[in-house]
Amino acid sequence: MATIEAGKKLAAYKAVDDHITADCKVIGIGSGSTVVYVVERILQKPELANLVYIPTSFQSKLLIIEGGLTLGSIEQYPDIDVTIDGADEVDPQLNAIKGGGACQFQEKVVAEAAKKFVIVADYRKKSTKLGVEWTKGVPIEVVPMAYKLVMRSLESKLTVQQPLESKLRMAINKAGPVVTDNGNFVIDAHFGAIERPACLLKELKGLTGVYEVGLFCNMAQIAYFGEADGNVSTLV
Numbered sequence: 001m002a003t004i005e006a007g008k009k010l011a012a013y014k015a016v017d018d019h020i021t022a023d024c025k026v027i028g029i030g031s032g033s034t035v036v037y038v039v040e041r042i043l044q045k046p047e048l049a050n051l052v053y054i055p056t057s058f059q060s061k062l063l064i065i066e067g068g069l070t071l072g073s074i075e076q077y078p079d080i081d082v083t084i085d086g087a088d089e090v091d092p093q094l095n096a097i098k099g100g101g102a103c104q105f106q107e108k109v110v111a112e113a114a115k116k117f118v119i120v121a122d123y124r125k126k127s128t129k130l131g132v133e134w135t136k137g138v139p140i141e142v143v144p145m146a147y148k149l150v151m152r153s154l155e156s157k158l159t160v161q162q163p164l165e166s167k168l169r170m171a172i173n174k175a176g177p178v179v180t181d182n183g184n185f186v187i188d189a190h191f192g193a194i195e196r197p198a199c200l201l202k203e204l205k206g207l208t209g210v211y212e213v214g215l216f217c218n219m220a221q222i223a224y225f226g227e228a229d230g231n232v233s234t235l236v
């Protein structure tokens with residue numbers, strides 16, 4: 001039986017092999033622990049050394065710089081060929097929850113700017129419905145001074161589905177809340193099984209004070225899952 005770590009690596013390597021070629025010019029690099037293997041695989045291929053890589057967080061910027069790859073910004077390169085990123089949960093329609101590492105805003109910008117958005121994950125992330133396997137909640141990035149207002153709106157204003165629980169994400173090894181790369185806070189709102197993710201996303205984005213939501217609906221073209229048996233499965 002393959003470990004979770006092995007699953008992440010298998011999925012990441014296969015996605016790079018299938019989608020990143022020397023014909024590409026600009027590549028989006030997601031964030032999180034699975035993406036580390038994406039960069040590892042890119043570095044094993046000398047023909048990919050001359051492409052430009054766009055980060056989605058401070059973590060992914062460091063991966064690009066420390067790997068000696070060419071770092072670009074989304075302002076310089078708004079047209080990305082392929083973005084590869086991890087996910088916290090993926091449903092059969094390729095909707096995803098992202099933002100377990102609080103990177104959802106830049107990840108969504110770089111995913112949306114790409115012609116092709118590819119998800120890589122281990123087998124634990126595959127789900128029948130969002131909110132079933134990933135029970136830490138949908139990450140909602142909020143402007144700090146509005147967090148109480150958003151908490152109240154989550155309780156009173158949603159018509160699509162109400163959250164079972166909403167919590168301000170607190171930091172570990174630092175007093176106070178997690179602060180994102182954009183200087184914002186994150187509220188994790190757990191809805192249980194999410195019946196209509198795209199409708200919920202639309203409603204959440206309409207709440208005053210919400211900066212971005214970690215629901216990625218109708219964005220990914222394909223997902224790779226490293227399975228426990230050592231194979232890689234795909235979802236298209």
Ligand SMILES: O=C[C@H](O)[C@H](O)[C@H](O)COP(=O)(O)O
Nearest residue numbers: 032033034086099100101103
């Ligand atoms: O904010 C973090 C990102 O959305 C990650 O891509 C996501 O949390 C998955 O991370 P990991 O590959 O570590 O499971």
